[in-house]
Amino acid sequence: MGGKGKLQISQEAFDALVQENINDFDMEPQEAVEDAIQTFELQGADLTGIVASIAGGESLTNHPVIQSLNELRTIAPSLASPSLQELSTEKRASTQVVLVDENINPTLIKVVEALDAFFLACSAGGSDNASIAIKNGGIELVTSVCATLKTGGERSLTSSLKVLALLLQDVQSTEKFRQSGGPNILMEILNEHNHKSSIVEYGCAVVAAASTGNEVTKEAFMEMKIDDLLIKLLKRKDNRNIQSIYDVICVLVTADDNRVVASQVYNHARNFAKNGMADVLLDVAREENLASSSLATLCTTLKSIAVNDEICKSIAENGGLEVVLQCIDDSGNQRNKALAKTSCSLLTQLAGSDANKDAILLKGGIAKIIQLSSVYREEPSVLQEIMATIRALTLRSPANAAKAVEAGAVDLAAEAMEEHRSAHLMQKQACLMIRNLAVRNPENRPIILEKGLENLIRNAKANHESCKDAATSALRDLGLADYNI
Numbered sequence: 001m002g003g004k005g006k007l008q009i010s011q012e013a014f015d016a017l018v019q020e021n022i023n024d025f026d027m028e029p030q031e032a033v034e035d036a037i038q039t040f041e042l043q044g045a046d047l048t049g050i051v052a053s054i055a056g057g058e059s060l061t062n063h064p065v066i067q068s069l070n071e072l073r074t075i076a077p078s079l080a081s082p083s084l085q086e087l088s089t090e091k092r093a094s095t096q097v098v099l100v101d102e103n104i105n106p107t108l109i110k111v112v113e114a115l116d117a118f119f120l121a122c123s124a125g126g127s128d129n130a131s132i133a134i135k136n137g138g139i140e141l142v143t144s145v146c147a148t149l150k151t152g153g154e155r156s157l158t159s160s161l162k163v164l165a166l167l168l169q170d171v172q173s174t175e176k177f178r179q180s181g182g183p184n185i186l187m188e189i190l191n192e193h194n195h196k197s198s199i200v201e202y203g204c205a206v207v208a209a210a211s212t213g214n215e216v217t218k219e220a221f222m223e224m225k226i227d228d229l230l231i232k233l234l235k236r237k238d239n240r241n242i243q244s245i246y247d248v249i250c251v252l253v254t255a256d257d258n259r260v261v262a263s264q265v266y267n268h269a270r271n272f273a274k275n276g277m278a279d280v281l282l283d284v285a286r287e288e289n290l291a292s293s294s295l296a297t298l299c300t301t302l303k304s305i306a307v308n309d310e311i312c313k314s315i316a317e318n319g320g321l322e323v324v325l326q327c328i329d330d331s332g333n334q335r336n337k338a339l340a341k342t343s344c345s346l347l348t349q350l351a352g353s354d355a356n357k358d359a360i361l362l363k364g365g366i367a368k369i370i371q372l373s374s375v376y377r378e379e380p381s382v383l384q385e386i387m388a389t390i391r392a393l394t395l396r397s398p399a400n401a402a403k404a405v406e407a408g409a410v411d412l413a414a415e416a417m418e419e420h421r422s423a424h425l426m427q428k429q430a431c432l433m434i435r436n437l438a439v440r441n442p443e444n445r446p447i448i449l450e451k452g453l454e455n456l457i458r459n460a461k462a463n464h465e466s467c468k469d470a471a472t473s474a475l476r477d478l479g480l481a482d483y484n485i
Contacts, residue, residue: 006046008172011135014040014050046172048131065132068118073141075114078107079148108156111145115159118142122166130166134173142167143180150189154196157189161202168209171259174217177210183220186210187229194233197242204233204244208251215257215264222252222268227275240284241294246301249277253304269307277305278315285323292336299327299342303349312353320350321363328368332375337382340372344385351392360393361400366407373412380423383416387429394436401441409437410444410451417456424464431457431470439477448478 014036021032040047051063122130122138133139146160164182168174177183186206193199207226211218230249233239249272255263272278281302285295302320306312315321324347331340347365350356360366369386376382390409394401413430420426434453438445454475461471475483 007040007044009040009045009047009050011050014047048135048170050135051132063132064121064124065118065129065138066136068114068121069133069136069138069141072111072114072118072145073137075107075110076141076145076148079111079145108153111149112156112159115142115145115156115163119159119163119166122163130169134167134169134176139164139167139173139176140180143177143182143185146189147181147185150185151192154193154199157193158198158202161189161199161206165202165205165209168206168212171213171257174210174212174214178214178217178220182206182210183217183224187221187224187226190229190233194229194239195236197238200233200239201242201244204242204248208244208247211248211251213256215260218252218257218268219264222264222271226252227268227272227277231275231277231280234280234284237287240287241291243294243297246294246297249301250304253307266307269305270311272305273307273311273314278302278311278320279318281305282315282318282320282323285327292330292334292339295327295330296336296338296342299324299339299346303342303346306346306349309353309355312350313355316350316353316356316359321347321356321359321365324350325360325363325365325368328372332372335375337376337379340376340379340382341385344369344372344382344389348385348389348392351389354396357393357397357400361403366390366393366400366404366409370408370412373416377415377419380416380420380426383412383420384423384426384429387413387416387426387433391429391433391436394433396440398440401437401444405437405441405444405447409433410448410453413448414451414453414456417453417460421459421463424460424466427460427464428467428470431460431467431474435470435474435477438474438479442479445478454478454480 017036017039018029018032021027021035022029025032027035037047118133118138122133142160142163146157146164149156149160164177168177186203189199190203190207193203207221211221226248230245233242233245239245253265253269253272255265257263281298284290285298285302290298302315306315324343327339327343328347330336331343347360347369351360369389373383373386376386390404390412394404413434417427417430434448434457438448457471457474457478460467461475472483
């Protein structure tokens with residue numbers, strides 16, 4: 001998809017330059033196309049969605065995306081026909097309209113068929129087909145269809161939201177959505193249909209896609225109190241395995257728009273916590289029928305809002321440590337690699353609060369993650385998260401460092417560094433962990449050295465650029481005079 005800040009050009013402008021190359025400079029057709037591409041690229045133009053061929057825009061007439069788009073464009077106005085709408089008895093006073101039964105009305109059936117055909121056409125051919133749809137007004141059209149159908153049936157709304165989620169792929173597309181009134185329309189749809197799982201699923205997928213990389217859209221949704229809506233959605237048990245709900249939360253608290261100097265996502269996370277999102281997520285995690293994939297996503301989501309010491313302590317006070325330690329146990333018993341990684345990562349975040357460190361150890365935290373490492377000896381990505389957790393627990397805590405060594409942290413480092421020499425991220429975490437075990441605990445240094453970790457640390461330093469600083473610090477804090485060699 002198109003890059004941020006690139007010059008936007010039309011198909012007509014590209015075709016005109018190709019013809020100019022042919023008519024004025026006597027170029028062969030293919031040469032003219034290649035020259036036009038090069039010219040626009042030198043100007044920093046975004047050629048996403050441009051048909052770069054001699055046929056140019058003319059070839060779009062028979063393109064399946066354009067054909068399905070035109071079919072939808074032809075049918076869409078009929079949705080506003082008075083014959084398709086009827087005032088509901090309950091809502092007459094507020095003049096809200098409700099579309100008639102979509103399963104029997106031929107126009108609505110045609111709309112669903114057109115939307116589904118459009119989705120299939122945009123899905124084919126990688127991102128190029130979606131780009132053509134975006135370039136030719138697809139987002140604006142489907143957003144307007146959503147606005148018309150917002151009090152309609154589940155099938156038609158689901159089809160339209162599914163298309164929108166597919167088309168929102170970069171800042172240019174999300175800006176088209178925002179400028180078309182998309183955030184307001186989505187909030188109305190989700191508030192109206194919060195009990196319909198498919199609409200919630202694809203509606204939240206649209207919110208997540210529209211907010212990715214777009215700070216303005218994030219702000220728009222937060223101003224409309226989407227945090228309250230998300231809490232409401234998660235309180236419904238039939239929504240709790242819907243991945244896109246958690247995706248929205250994570251996106252809204254992620255700073256990913258390089259156009260802004262100061263992102264507001266930290267404040268978003270604080271607002272989520274203030275409104276009770278952490279407590280709701282913990283309640284969801286305690287549910288027995290929650291899918292393991294949802295549990296892994298939930299750990300990531302909870303971590304994303306645990307952005308300061310106060311929130312980390314609040315999560316712990318409300319039973320969060322017990323929840324995450326149970327997730328760690330479950331991840332080992334179920335051999336669930338994703339849950340192992342996300343639960344350890346969440347525990348690392350919570351251990352960032354000094355007040356939580358001792359509580360984690362008292363609950364058997366280090367013993368549990370050392371035990372987990374025995375299950376995932378062949379998975380350096382999991383071992384990396386485990387060592388990051390031990391590193392967090394032992395930071396500025398000699399007592400915890402002593403307990404970690406007693407629990408087997410040194411053996412873990414020695415075995416993992418020997419077995420996974422090429423895993424540079426894991427090697428780095430091992431070095432950082434060893435440093436914490438040694439820096440305030442001189443009694444641990446001979447134990448570490450006896451396990452042959454000096455050579456393993458030097459090997460990591462020599463073979464991985466990313467490990468140099470961490471390895472040097474570990475060697476220094478082990479008391480080795482030649483640590484900087």
